[in-house]
Amino acid sequence: MAKRVRSMQDFDFRGTALSADEFSKGKVITTTGEPHAEYAWDCGPAISRYLEELRNGRLIARWCKRCNRTMLPPRMFCELCWCPTTEWRFVRDTGIVNTFSLCNITWDMKPLKTPQIPAVIEIDGASAGMGIMHLIGGCDPRKVRIGMKVKAVWKPAAEREGAITDILHFTPA
Amino acid sequence: MGMRRVAVIGAGMTRFVRRAKETPKELSFEATRMALDSCEMTRDDIDCVVHGTAPDAFDGVHMKAEYLCDGSGGVGKPYTRNYVGGGTGVFAPIQGWYHIASGMFDTCLVVCEEKMSSCQPHPQGAFLTIFDHTTERALGPNLLWIFALEMNRYMQTHGITLEEIAAVSVQNKGNALDHPCAQLGKKTTVKEVLESEVLAWPVHREMVSPTSDGAVALVLASEEVARRATPKPVWIDGVGWTLDTAYWCTRDLYYPRYVETAARMAYDMAGITEPDRQIDIAEPYDPFAYKMLHHMEGLMLCGKGQAPKLVADGVTARHGRLPCCPSGGLLGVGNPIAAAGLMKIAELFWQLRGEAGKRQVPGTPRKGVAQAWGDLMQVGTVVVMGA
Numbered sequence: 214m215a216k217r218v219r220s221m222q223d224f225d226f227r228g229t230a231l232s233a234d235e236f237s238k239g240k241v242i243t244t245t246g247e248p249h250a251e252y253a254w255d256c257g258p259a260i261s262r263y264l265e266e267l268r269n270g271r272l273i274a275r276w277c278k279r280c281n282r283t284m285l286p287p288r289m290f291c292e293l294c295w296c297p298t299t300e301w302r303f304v305r306d307t308g309i310v311n312t313f314s315l316c317n318i319t320w321d322m323k324p325l326k327t328p329q330i331p332a333v334i335e336i337d338g339a340s341a342g343m344g345i346m347h348l349i350g351g352c353d354p355r356k357v358r359i360g361m362k363v364k365a366v367w368k369p370a371a372e373r374e375g376a377i378t379d380i381l382h383f384t385p386a
Numbered sequence: 387m388g389m390r391r392v393a394v395i396g397a398g399m400t401r402f403v404r405r406a407k408e409t410p411k412e413l414s415f416e417a418t419r420m421a422l423d424s425c426e427m428t429r430d431d432i433d434c435v436v437h438g439t440a441p442d443a444f445d446g447v448h449m450k451a452e453y454l455c456d457g458s459g460g461v462g463k464p465y466t467r468n469y470v471g472g473g474t475g476v477f478a479p480i481q482g483w484y485h486i487a488s489g490m491f492d493t494c495l496v497v498c499e500e501k502m503s504s505c506q507p508h509p510q511g512a513f514l515t516i517f518d519h520t521t522e523r524a525l526g527p528n529l530l531w532i533f534a535l536e537m538n539r540y541m542q543t544h545g546i547t548l549e550e551i552a553a554v555s556v557q558n559k560g561n562a563l564d565h566p567c568a569q570l571g572k573k574t575t576v577k578e579v580l581e582s583e584v585l586a587w588p589v590h591r592e593m594v595s596p597t598s599d600g601a602v603a604l605v606l607a608s609e610e611v612a613r614r615a616t617p618k619p620v621w622i623d624g625v626g627w628t629l630d631t632a633y634w635c636t637r638d639l640y641y642p643r644y645v646e647t648a649a650r651m652a653y654d655m656a657g658i659t660e661p662d663r664q665i666d667i668a669e670p671y672d673p674f675a676y677k678m679l680h681h682m683e684g685l686m687l688c689g690k691g692q693a694p695k696l697v698a699d700g701v702t703a704r705h706g707r708l709p710c711c712p713s714g715g716l717l718g719v720g721n722p723i724a725a726a727g728l729m730k731i732a733e734l735f736w737q738l739r740g741e742a743g744k745r746q747v748p749g750t751p752r753k754g755v756a757q758a759w760g761d762l763m764q765v766g767t768v769v770v771m772g773a
Contacts, residue, residue, distance in 0.1 A: 220424075220736075221736050221742065221743060222741070224420055224424070226420075227400050227401070227416035227417075228400030228567070229406060229408060230401065230404065230407075231403075233404075233405075236503075254519050254520060256520055260521065286521050286633075311539065311635075312536070312539035312542070314531055314534030314586045314588075316528070316530060316534065316585075316587075317584055317585060317586065318530070318585050320510045320511060320513075320528035320530075321508040321510065322508055322510070328587075331525070331534075333535055333635045344635040345635055346521075346527065346531075347525060359539070359542045377521050377525060378524050378525065
């Protein structure tokens with residue numbers, strides 16, 4: 214016997230929407246919990262050196278001989294040709310803005326008084342298109358443009374700790 | 387390649403809502419039960435179960451697939467979970483497909499569920515740890531950053547305007563008015579979209595899909611079982627998936643090359659050589675308005691930078707030549723991550739069977755493509771389906 218075809222229209226859809234009030238004012242039963250997870254990450258040979266050089270106020274990359282790519286952040290192997298990288302190469306602390314945003318909110322959707330300006334910055338001396346994510350600062354947010362030349366603004370040497378935040382932000386060059 | 391044909395023979399879903407009273411297991415159960423009922427099958431007819439669900443952090447349940455197994459009908463059966471970030475919803479049916487195409491099983495339940503509302507105070511918190519812990523997280527990034535960066539790059543490269551991108555929100559939210567499960571269907575205008583709050587320039591609030599709870603399920607079957615079960619099987623003609631490097635700042639974000647790679651794999655398998663002519667209906671992944679355009683280009687439904695014109699000309703409207711997101715998409719139906727991707731496959735199933743009701747595209751669509759995307763702008767998952 215041929216089975217009857219039941220189409221989407223034949224069904225009452227399930228799933229009960231709760232209103233914001235029902236949830237936030239405790240009109241429905243919920244339970245809560247807060248997992249706490251702490252980690253300590255090993256940085257490996259490539260990123261450890263990257264962080265050391267950030268503390269020295271310099272950016273360092275790794276070079277892939279086969280692809281002739283100078284890669285930032287540095288890595289011990291090339292993800293494209295999958296060979297070990299062979300050389301350290303210092304690159305400059307200047308670059309161009311590949312793309313940017315003016316972010317007006319925090320991750321939990323709270324408004325920010327002044328916008329953060331995250332950007333992808335293509336670093337001079339690295340291979341074309343090789344960018345890192347960082348922030349832009351020290352300028353009028355309305356003046357930021359794709360293609361703009363920027364330079365790193367470093368923390369004072371004594372305050373650097375070997376972190377990406379040793380660069381405070383990039384600013385128009 | 388010696389692989390068997392695989393069909394979708396049943397589909398089910400729950401409503402997509404901001405916060406559901408039901409638990410994740412209960413949502414999975416309801417969607418799965420509807421999928422089985424739609425093809426008059428029971429759990430006894432099912433050989434294996436595939437569950438797709440995104441970060442465990444949403445639910446706060448580690449190894450959440452094991453927790454969800456009861457709801458998706460997996461108890462005592464070969465059961466696996468897959469997770470490729472936002473691409474999960476279109477990858478889950480691919481995993482179901484190879485279970486059957488390989489000859490290993492004749493029937494497979496594919497279930498995707500997401501309950502984002504559990505995560506407090508906002509589910510975006512679950513995404514903060516996707517950035518590199520040493521070189522990126524110290525800068526305090528949030529998820530909106532990467533979308534805003536990508537959207538700006540895409541707009542700048544092709545000279546695309548905010549108006550053109552807002553038109554996608556208008557189209558998809560309008561389409562969702564006709565979807566019985568939709569969370570955010572509404573009639574809106576380009577002006578309204580552009581007057582909404584700028585979250586992270588150039589992303590406006592009305593260009594962003596909501597956070598949602600919901601579940602979707604499909605029943606997949608081998609050709610022999612499918613032909614017995616239904617007069618209208620919908621075939622999985624092609625599948626493709628790719629992952630690009632996690633060094634996302636070293637790729638030009640203006641174009642999703644990994645979507646193209648996945649699409650080429652799926653089109654080759656489906657014998658599609660001219661996707662812009664041979665595809666009748668598309669469900670590109672649209673968590674953000676610009677993403678529908680970006681993904682239409684990656685799916686080679688038009689040239690690079692050409693997608694906004696297709697929207698402006700009405701080509702992508704439900705009654706246009708190439709309807710895109712006739713369901714209402716993630717922008718309109720909602721975005722319970724993995725379930726949203728599978729919703730797109732369910733939409734093609736209903737459309738290609740002529741069962742989409744008020745959403746039905748005119749004519750007799752024969753070929754459809756659905757796609758999802760995720761991780762650090764890395765993963766492309768593509769399925770081509772045929773009536």
